[in-house]
Every structure is written in C-alpha cells, then in structure tokens.
Amino acid sequence: xxxxxxxxxxxxxxxxxxxxxxxxxxxxxxxxxxxxxxxxxxxxxxxxxxxxxxxxxxxxxxxxxxxxxxxxxxxxxxxxxxxxxxxxxxxxxxxxxxxxxxxxxxxxxxxxxxxxxxxxxxxxxxxxxxxxxxxxxxxxxxxxxxxxxxxxxxxxxxxxxxxxxxxxxxxxxxxxxxxxxxxxxxxxxxxxxxxxxxxxxxxxxxxxxxxxxxxxxxxxxxxxxxxxxxxxxxxxxxxxxxxxxxxxxxxxxxxx
Amino acid sequence: xxxxxxxxxxxxxxxxxxxxxxxxxxxxxxxxxxxxxxxxxxxxxxxxxxxxxxxxxxxxxxxxxxxxxxxxxxxxxxxxxxxxxxxxxxxxxxxxxxxxxxxxxxxxxxxxxxxxxxxxxxxxxxxxxxxxxxxxxxxxxxxxxxxxxxxxxxxxxxxxxxxxxxxxxxxxxxxxxxxxxxxxxxxxxxxxxxxxxxxxxxxxxxxxxxxxxxxxxxxxxxxxxxxxxxxxxxxxxxxxxxxxxxxxxxxxxxxxxxxxxxxxxxxxxxxxxxxxxxxxxxxxxxxxxxxxxxxxxxxxxxxxxxxxxxxxxxxxxxxxxxxxxxxxx
Numbered sequence: 001x002x003x004x005x006x007x008x009x010x011x012x013x014x015x016x017x018x019x020x021x022x023x024x025x026x027x028x029x030x031x032x033x034x035x036x037x038x039x040x041x042x043x044x045x046x047x048x049x050x051x052x053x054x055x056x057x058x059x060x061x062x063x064x065x066x067x068x069x070x071x072x073x074x075x076x077x078x079x080x081x082x083x084x085x086x087x088x089x090x091x092x093x094x095x096x097x098x099x100x101x102x103x104x105x106x107x108x109x110x111x112x113x114x115x116x117x118x119x120x121x122x123x124x125x126x127x128x129x130x131x132x133x134x135x136x137x138x139x140x141x142x143x144x145x146x147x148x149x150x151x152x153x154x155x156x157x158x159x160x161x162x163x164x165x166x167x168x169x170x171x172x173x174x175x176x177x178x179x180x181x182x183x184x185x186x187x188x189x190x191x192x193x194x195x196x197x198x199x200x201x202x203x204x205x206x207x208x209x210x211x212x213x214x215x216x217x218x219x220x221x222x223x224x225x226x227x228x229x230x231x232x233x234x235x236x237x238x239x240x241x242x243x244x245x246x247x248x249x250x251x252x253x254x255x256x
Numbered sequence: 257x258x259x260x261x262x263x264x265x266x267x268x269x270x271x272x273x274x275x276x277x278x279x280x281x282x283x284x285x286x287x288x289x290x291x292x293x294x295x296x297x298x299x300x301x302x303x304x305x306x307x308x309x310x311x312x313x314x315x316x317x318x319x320x321x322x323x324x325x326x327x328x329x330x331x332x333x334x335x336x337x338x339x340x341x342x343x344x345x346x347x348x349x350x351x352x353x354x355x356x357x358x359x360x361x362x363x364x365x366x367x368x369x370x371x372x373x374x375x376x377x378x379x380x381x382x383x384x385x386x387x388x389x390x391x392x393x394x395x396x397x398x399x400x401x402x403x404x405x406x407x408x409x410x411x412x413x414x415x416x417x418x419x420x421x422x423x424x425x426x427x428x429x430x431x432x433x434x435x436x437x438x439x440x441x442x443x444x445x446x447x448x449x450x451x452x453x454x455x456x457x458x459x460x461x462x463x464x465x466x467x468x469x470x471x472x473x474x475x476x477x478x479x480x481x482x483x484x485x486x487x488x489x490x491x492x493x494x495x496x497x498x499x500x501x502x503x504x505x506x507x508x509x510x511x512x513x514x515x516x517x518x519x520x521x522x523x524x525x526x527x528x529x530x531x532x533x534x535x536x537x538x539x540x541x542x543x544x545x546x547x548x549x550x551x552x553x554x555x556x557x558x559x560x561x562x563x564x565x566x567x568x569x570x571x572x573x574x575x576x577x578x579x580x581x582x583x584x585x
Contacts, residue, residue: 062486088486094479098501098578108487110497138580156487 009040009192010074010085010159012061017070019056020217030056032217034070043186043193045203047246048213054196057218058164061194062088074160084108087158091165093145095137101148102133108156116155123151127181143174150178154185161186163195167202179205187230200246204239205232212249222249286326286335289342293323296350299358300370306360310375318374319349368548376552384537388556391522391533394450395564398457399518403511406462410469410507411495427466435460435517436524443529453525460521461514468510472503505579508572515568519561534560 014036020029030053038044046054060067063082072079074086087108095104105123109115124130127147137145146166153161163182167175183206186193197203203210204226212222224246228238297319305312326342329335335342349370355361357369377384409427412419435456446452476499484498500507526535534557541549 064482064485082485082488084488086486088482090479090483092479094477094483096480096483096498096501098504100578107484111484111487111489111493136578138578152483162486 007157007159007189007191009042009190011040012036012038012160012192012194013073014057014061015071015073017057017060017067017072019053019060019068019070029217031060031067032219034218034220036211036220038192038194040192041190043206043208044195045207045210046194046196046213047198047200047203047210047250048218049215049250050198052213052216053218054213055164058088058162058194058196061160062086062162064088084112084156085159086162087153087156087160088162088164089149089153089166091168093137093142093149095140095145095148095152097137100134100136101129101140104137104148105151105155107152112156119155123155124148126154126185127151143170143178146170146178150182150185154189158191160192160194163193163197165196165198168198175202182206183230200243200250201234201239203246204228204242205234210242210246212246222246285343286330286333286339289335289339289346290323290325290327290330292343292346292350293319293326296346296353297323299350300353303354303358305357305371309357309369309371311371311378312357314378315353315371315374319346322346365545365547368551372548373551373555376548380549380552384534384552384556387532387534387537387553388560390530391526391535391557392560394453394525394530394533395457395518395522398454398521399461399515401454402458402461402518403465403514405458406465406510406514407469407500407507409462409466410503410510411473411499413466413470414473414503415495415499427463430459431463431467435521439524439528449525449529449531453521453530456525457518457521460517461511464513464517465507465510468506468513469503472506473499475506476502505576508568508576511568511572512565515565523557 014034017031017034017036018029019031020027022028034057036057046057048054059065061072061079063079063086066080074083079086095101096107099107102120102124106115106120109120121130121133124133127150129144129147129151132140132144137148140148146169150166166182167178170178179202182193186206193206195203195206207226210222210224210226211220212224213219214221224242226242228236232239297316300312300319301316323346326335330339353370356367357371409423413423413427438456438459439452442452442456443449446455480498480502481494484494489498522533523535523538526533527539530536534553538550538553538557541547541553
C-alpha cells in the first residue's frame with residue numbers, strides 16, 4: 001500500500017538566495033537575500049502578496065531554474081537541477097491530454113523506467129479516482145484533474161512535496177475537501193511539504209509553520225510556528241487570532 | 257410545478273402521434289433507390305444505342321446488379337442515410353447513358369459513353385492496375401521519406417537554436433518554391449527519373465510537415481516540460497514523450513497538406529519523366545486520343561487519392577482519440 005510506505009522526509013536549507021529577471025531590458029529583483037531552513041517533516045506555508053516571488057522560490061528549490069546567486073541544499077547535497085525526490089504540484093493540473101488518467105499518474109515511473117502497476121493503482125485509489133483510470137483529462141472536472149496531479153506527484157514517493165498554490169483554482173467546496181486530504185496525506189506519509197498559498201486560513205489549517213514574505217523583492221518578514229493540534233477547525237479562536245496577526249503583517253489590518 | 261404534469265398528460269399523446277405520420281415518405285426513400293437503378297438497366301438494355309458501342313449488355317447487367325444490391329440493403333435497413341445519394345447516382349448514370357449513348361448530344365470523342373468507360377476497365381484493366389501499383393509505389397516511398405524527414409526537421413527547428421539558425425534560411429529559400437519547378441533540374445542531376453521524382457515528392461511532403469511540426473512544438477505549453485522535468489525527465493523523454501505527442505494535432509495537418517502536395521508532384525513527374533504510373537498512362541491515352549482511357553485513369557487516380565486521404569484520417573482519428581472533437585473526413 002502506498003499510504004503505508006515510510007518516506008524519509010527531506011530537509012531543505014537555502015542561504016543568501018538572490019534571483020530576478022530581465023524584463024524589457026531592465027533587471028527586476030524578485031528574491032533578495034533569502035535564508036530559509038525547513039526541517040525534515042515540516043509543513044511550511046509561504047504567504048505573501050501576489051507577485052512577490054514565492055513561486056519563483058519554489059521553482060528554484062525544485063531545480064527548474066538556477067538561481068542568480070546563493071546556495072540551496074537538499075539535506076546536505078547542493079541542489080543543481082530537478083530530482084524525483086522533490087516533486088512539484090502546480091496551480092494547474094497540467095495533465096497530458098494524450099494520456100489517460102492512469103498513464104498520467106504513471107508519468108514519473110515512465111521517466112524512471114520503473115513501472116509499478118500496484119503503486120499506480122494505490123495512488124489513484126488514494127485520491128478517490130478508482131474507476132476513472134481510463135478517462136481522458138478533458139472528461140474530468142477541475143477538482144478531479146487536480147487529484148490526478150496529486151496522485152501523479154505521490155507515485156514518485158517524494159521526500160519534499162512542493163505545492164505551488166495547488167488548490168488556488170478550485171471551487172470553494174472542492175478546496176475544503178482537498179485541504180483535508182492534503183493534511184491527512186502529510187500526516188500519514190511523513191514527507192516534507194513546502195506550499196505557496198494566498199489563503200491565510202488554508203496556511204493555518206495545513207501548516208506546521210507559516211512564513212510571511214514582503215512585497216517584491218521578497219524578504220522574510222515573519223516566521224510563525226503553528227502549534228495547533230493536527231485536526232484543526234476553521235473557527236478555532238487561536239486560529240482566528242493567528243489569522244488576524246498575519247493579515248496585519250501583510251498590511252490588511254482593516255480588511256479582515 | 258403542479259400544472260406541468262397535467263398539461264403534459266393533456267397534450268402529450270397528440271404531440272407524440274404527429275411525427276409518426278409526417279415523415280412516412282422518408283422511410284420509403286431507401287426502397288426507391290433499387291427501382292431507379294433497375295429502370296436505368298432497362299433503359300440501357302432496351303433503348304437502341306445511337307452507334308455501335310461496346311458492352312451495353314454488360315452495363316445493363318451491372319445497373320441491374322446495383323439495383324438488386326440496393327433493394328437488399330433497403331430490406332436490411334442499411335441504406336437510410338445514403339438513400340438520397342444512391343438515387344441521385346442512379347438518375348445521373350441513366351441521364352448520362354441517355355444523353356450520350358442513346359441521343360449522342362455531346363461531341364465525340366471528347367465525351368464518351370458509360371459503356372466506353374466500362375470497356376476500358378474490361379479490356380485494359382491489367383495496364384490500369386499496373387499503372388496504379390507503380391504510382392502507389394512511387395508515392396508511398398516519396399511521401400514516407402518526406403514525412404519522416406519533415407517531422408525530424410520540425411523537431412530540430414522547434415527544439416534547437418543552433419539547428420534553427422542554420423536550417424531556417426535554407427527552408428525559407430527552398431520551401432515555398434513549388435517542387436515542380438525543380439523537376440527539369442532534378443531529371444538532369446539525378447540519372448534515375450524514378451529517384452528524382454521520389455526526391456521531389458519527399459520535398460513536396462516534407463516542407464508542410466516540417467513547418468507544422470515546428471509550429472506544433474513551438475506551441476507546447478512550457479508547463480508540460482516542467483511537469484516532466486521535476487520528475488527527472490531529460491532531453492530524449494522531453495522530445496519523444498512530451499513535445500511530439502503534444503504537437504501531434506499540428507503534425508497531422510502537415511501530413512494532410514503534404515499528401516496533397518505529393519499527389520500533385522506524382523502526376524507531374526509521371527507525365528514528364530517517369531515511364532509508368534497513372535500520370536504516364538493518362539499522357540499516353542491523350543497522345544492516342546483515347547479519351548475514355550483518360551477518364552478511366554482519372555477515376556482510378558481520384559479513387560487512389562481519396563483512399564489514401566481516408567487512410568490518413570483513419571490513422572489520425574486513432575492517434576488523436578484523446579481529443580475532445582476533431583474534423584471527420
């Protein structure tokens with residue numbers, strides 16, 4: 001069973017990270033001097049204003065692009081490129097339309113050349129899509145497609161799951177269900193999770209630590225451990241208090 | 257809410273009975289096709305020909321056989337959608353037979369009779385079949401090579417900056433030139449007219465395939481690459497398992513255009529240099545003023561072209577079965 005495998009979570013260390021892009025001939029700094037340590041097994045949520053560079057940080061950690069300067073370590077190994085122990089789940093499911101649900105979930109196995117039908121079936125069952133193995137992506141709803149993307153990430157048995165606003169485009173009810181499922185998966189499987197979100201409540205429901213970024217160029221302005229019990233409720237007064245604090249950090253003290 | 261069921265119950269039966277009586281003539285339409293062909297057979301057989309045409313009895317027999325097959329199809333309910341076409345075809349053939357074989361309205365020998373055409377197939381089928389096979393062989397080799405090279409070049413253009421730097425200007429210079437224009441040169445430079453035609457057919461097919469493969473690969477969502485890369489995929493996987501499948505719809509547009517270009521190249525090559533094939537047969541028939549033979553060769557050629565096109569669309573429908581909807585041939 002997939003859910004019973006013991007994953008060795010990955011520890012992440014980022015030192016003095018700088019990054020930016022050339023836009024219209026001028027250099028725009030996106031990340032400035034970021035230091036960040038994520039302990040193995042933590043669930044860290046990154047919060048910050050839109051466009052502040054959180055997603056860029058995830059791309060760098062995933063190894064999809066090299067940083068302008070700074071160092072990143074997965075455990076104690078420098079990150080120089082993508083690796084199957086660090087799997088990204090994007091805001092869009094980006095399923096391959098020419099592959100069935102089952103073949104999409106099997107993508108990581110195809111790349112590694114190690115097919116394992118049992119693992120794939122288990123992952124599809126885990127996200128509640130048994131019976132949809134042979135469906136085409138265009139036949140799925142947005143929530144179902146994102147579940148397939150989750151299963152596709154999980155079959156690789158990631159030691160670090162990188163979540164780039166994975167629930168950002170789902171309708172609010174599907175989002176509630178998926179939040180519960182993500183939380184359960186993290187507790188059962190024991191991987192490290194690093195998630196970008198715009199939703200303060202989502203961060204507080206899921207994360208063991210919340211890091212708040214400033215507007216671009218992004219700097220860490222708050223680092224809050226969340227010591228609430230694992231099964232959290234949206235109306236827990238402690239959660240509401242933390243939510244107010246974070247919104248104030250983000251400069252929305254009047255809006256909540 | 258409460259009124260709706262009552263009103264349905266009230267006027268429901270009246271509405272339901274209406275469609276049963278109205279289209280009754282439509283359900284009889286399939287039964288009309290067979291008799292039309294049988295009448296065509298009688299006209300062909302009984303009405304004396306205006307001149308001494310061959311195979312009149314055979315033609316009447318074929319019309320009769322067609323009529324009986326259509327009656328059988330009607331009885332088996334296999335004719336409903338095609339019935340109007342079957343009727344129109346029967347009427348058209350009968351009209352041609354009457355206008356030309358019985359009344360001789362159009363000038364001969366440019367316009368033949370149905371039995372003239374039939375006679376070509378009866379007497380010259382061996383040569384026609386042989387020409388068809390030669391054309392097919394020439395086409396398949398040229399088109400296959402051109403398509404494969406076109407796909408490879410398109411991938412190179414889409415994925416490699418250096419390849420694009422060197423190859424794109426060459427393609428821009430040679431690609432838009434109709435390959436027919438290169439035919440005289442090719443016949444001079446390449447000793448075998450067969451090889452020369454195949455090379456030009458490859459060029460004709462390869463150009464649209466390369467351009468559309470390139471455009472398909474350039475349009476691939478970069479997120480598709482990111483998904484595979486985060487799982488450790490490298491160049492080979494990204495090209496063969498991500499870029500190519502994502503570009504397949506466009507590649508098939510190129511294959512379709514390339515097939516049309518190869519047909520044009522095939523006919524011209526056979527008329528001008530290659531001493532076999534349907535184009536050569538047509539040229540030969542025209543030289544002998546054997547117009548029915550020309551019509552027969554045209555008919556065979558168009559059946560060949562549409563057959564190959566249908567085959568290509570079948571392959572496409574199978575490969576692209578994941579698409580939500582697509583053009584049906």
